[in-house]
Amino acid sequence: MTVVGMEGRASHGMVMTVAGRMDAVTAPEYEKKVNDLIADGETNFVVDFEQLDYISSAGLRALLASAKKIKGKSGNILLANIRGSVKEVFDISGFGTIFPMHDSVASALSASVG
Template sequence: MEIQVRKEGSATIVAVSGKMDAVTAPDYEQRLRELLDQGAKTFVNDFSNLVYISSAGLRSILATAKALKSQDGALLFAGIKGPVKDVFEISGFGSLFQLHDTLDSALKSIG
């Protein structure tokens, strides 16, 4: 799994590629926790190159979302597809979060 972070306006774009599994998910959670501690509040997860996610990844996302919620932050998702989208839908995460087909659409929704 690789994580690339960049700022665009008020949004922090977190592009995650590869596999988010029980081995790698803690790295994602820790990285977002650090960004949150540095003051970032609006995150767009660009998952267009994420090919696999397990419940460990979902747990890290949920833990991050809970931490953000308490600080009035937001966690959006862009480009989810294939098996990752399947897992989001099956686990109910599709209705728990804002999912956008593209990064542009996610950024526009923030304004």
């Protein structure tokens, strides 16, 4: 159960991969990682959800908290590859409309440039 599977800096933003479950136990791990990167000066993020199987309100809360922090730094956070049941959770919570969602990491990165 890994939240942050890997990361890599593309030219226009930090790409983070979340995998497995983003729940009350693992979401703080994601939040801490983002906070560390913000502290290091990172402001543009793309989060890849392709390997994420599960998300609860604790996961959404962590995403929202990190997004507010990133916006506070005039940064940007874009989400990619949200599908299936995870997408349903985004849709019913209204998070599908407050977060820009992209079909691929490449699409998110090119949007991040503009």
